[in-house]
Amino acid sequence: MKTQTKQILDRAQTICRDAGVRLTEKRKRVLQVVIQAKEPLSAYQIADAYREEHGESLSVMSIYRMLNFLKENNLVHRLETTNQYLSCSHITCDHQHEVPQFLICDHCQGVSEVGIRKEIFNELNENIKGTGFQMARQQFEFHGTCDHCREQ
Numbered sequence: 001m002k003t004q005t006k007q008i009l010d011r012a013q014t015i016c017r018d019a020g021v022r023l024t025e026k027r028k029r030v031l032q033v034v035i036q037a038k039e040p041l042s043a044y045q046i047a048d049a050y051r052e053e054h055g056e057s058l059s060v061m062s063i064y065r066m067l068n069f070l071k072e073n074n075l076v077h078r079l080e081t082t083n084q085y086l087s088c089s090h091i092t093c094d095h096q097h098e099v100p101q102f103l104i105c106d107h108c109q110g111v112s113e114v115g116i117r118k119e120i121f122n123e124l125n126e127n128i129k130g131t132g133f134q135m136a137r138q139q140f141e142f143h144g145t146c147d148h149c150r151e152q
Contacts, residue, residue: 005035011092012075019073029054031067031087034076039109040084043067078102079111082139089113098137105146116140 009028016023023031033049034041041049043063051057058066066094067085076085079102088100090113098115105111121138128135 002035002036005032008035008087008091008148009019012073015091016073021073026058026062027066027069030058030063031070031075034070035087037086040079040086040111040121042082042084077102077113077139080137080139081143086111086113089094101140102142103146104143105142105149106143107145107149110146110148112146124145 009032012028012031013023014067030046030050033046033053037045037130038144046067047058047060047063050063067076067078071078071085074088074111076087078085079106090100098117099121100113101116103112103114125135125138
């Protein structure tokens with residue numbers, strides 16, 4: 001296992017312990033698959049990669065349960081528009097995080113996690129509430145073209 005992956009997994013273990021929840025070995029292995037992926041993965045892709053990496057099968061329902069745990073503990077994010085998962089890019093950070101948002105390249109499917117200041121998000125939420133609408137999730141996904149694809 002690469003040193004950076006090990007550091008992220010060790011930090012995830014600490015985050016879970018501090019939150020009073022348990023990062024089981026299987027949850028940790030699922031997180032490892034997501035961390036090592038070069039692009040966001042569906043639960044089916046995670047199940048396939050898990051089987052290849054660890055020589056054992058997990059049902060997709062088990063994968064979804066583990067992903068929900070990882071998501072609830074801010075270790076992975078779910079892209080709503082594609083139903084794919086990626087690891088949080090801030091697992092090893094110790095500072096207060098902004099609201100995560102995602103820039104998705106429609107050409108290479110690369111994803112960048114960016115933060116929007118909470119004040120901006122709160123103002124937007126207040127404006128939306130003024131219309132009588134209540135947001136269910138605080139996540140934006142912006143689709144477009146990354147610099148790399150645009151240059152080609």
